[in-house]
Amino acid sequence: MKLLDILKAKENFSPTEQVIIDYVMEHYQEVASLSARDLAEKTYTSSAAVVRLSQKIGLKGYAEFKIKFTSEAMRVSSPAGFYENSITNKDSILSILDKVARIEIEAIQETKNEINVGQIIKTIHLIDQAEHIDFYAMDNNLRIAKIACYCFLHAGKLSTVNSAVNAQYVQALASPRSHVAFIISRTGENNKLIEIAEILKTRKVKIILVTAVKPSSLTKLCDETLWVSSEREFNELGTMVFLSAAKYMFDVLFSVLFAKHYESTLSRNEFFEKIFRV
Known part of the structure; x- marks a missing residue:
């Protein structure tokens, strides 16, 4: 309710x-x-x-x-009236077009409203100081990890993400303290990611958590927590909303890095585009 x-x-x-x-x-x-x-x-x-x-x-x-x-x-002009965002068997294609757009726009706006600029500055500092960025995520969240990893490479930060769970454990066990880890978990209670975070703590690796829940078991283990919107029912596309909001957060981080290292990032990507231009 x-x-x-x-x-x-x-x-x-x-x-x-x-x-x-x-x-x-x-x-x-x-x-x-x-x-x-x-x-x-x-x-x-x-x-x-x-x-x-x-x-x-x-x-x-x-x-x-x-x-x-x-x-x-935020979804209404006044709390007395709702926009109904739940997907039902009575929806037409047109109403679904409107609802999905509204749900994802709201998720990004909610995430933006909760962003602490000071925390973004700390996170960017950790990324800048790191020799390598490692991503840890399971299931659907691997999609965001791969997109973020690719963007960070374009920003000049060596980054890695492994799809296989056992490879993520090995990655954590081999990580030196010069690395920074991003963990992506909607609930903050994924047992495998909690174990990975515990390994990273013993390795003295700084950990940044992207999550929709605070506090959680993972927030207690991580150095920084970036909250994104997601707390919705399944028929309000809860899982997909988290992916949209998490992508927005990583887009913000990439854009800050791009602006901070503008000339080198632009030069690198212009060279990249020349190589792969069709």
Whole structure:
């Protein structure tokens, strides 16, 4: 059930909780910039009440509430009316065209809104300092790893991704501390990737996680975590949304590297295009 549906139902909430709900529903555009303390002050309640409300509806805390609420509120001109993004057996090809475009655009916008510029700067610094970039991913996420690896090569960073799981283990076991590792995991709970991260930690390799869930088992093992949008049901293309948002994140990183090393990157790719021009 969607968060806005739960809030609009007005069931089983205390008077204090209802005051908080009424405020965020009416001032939904402000929520992304409000801390728990800010919201408490505006509703004449308390930070503890804000956190309790978040937990009462099944979330870990206000930070998760803010992400989910903002994500859903962005889909509508006001929370009173939804764009229905779920794919159903009643959809026509035209409605599917609209829904898929809207879902992917929203995922990228949600990801953009959550990006911490300081964290991007730290990540770019790690990439710049690394002798080699290694990618670790399973199943569908290998598609993103391969695209990112190819882009980083064009940016002048030696990069590797192995499709076979056993090769990824060997890659981790052989990685020196001069390497940087990217782990791509939607849930942050993939057991094989957790084992790989533990190996990398013993090798003193810096790890950057791209994920849709925070916190998770992998976030505890990684040096930097880049959050991307994905928390949707299967009929809202949850898995595909993660791929779109993760690709956007890697496109941002590549573009920052391109801008930072503009002349050398441009020269390298102009030479590449001359060789492979048809």
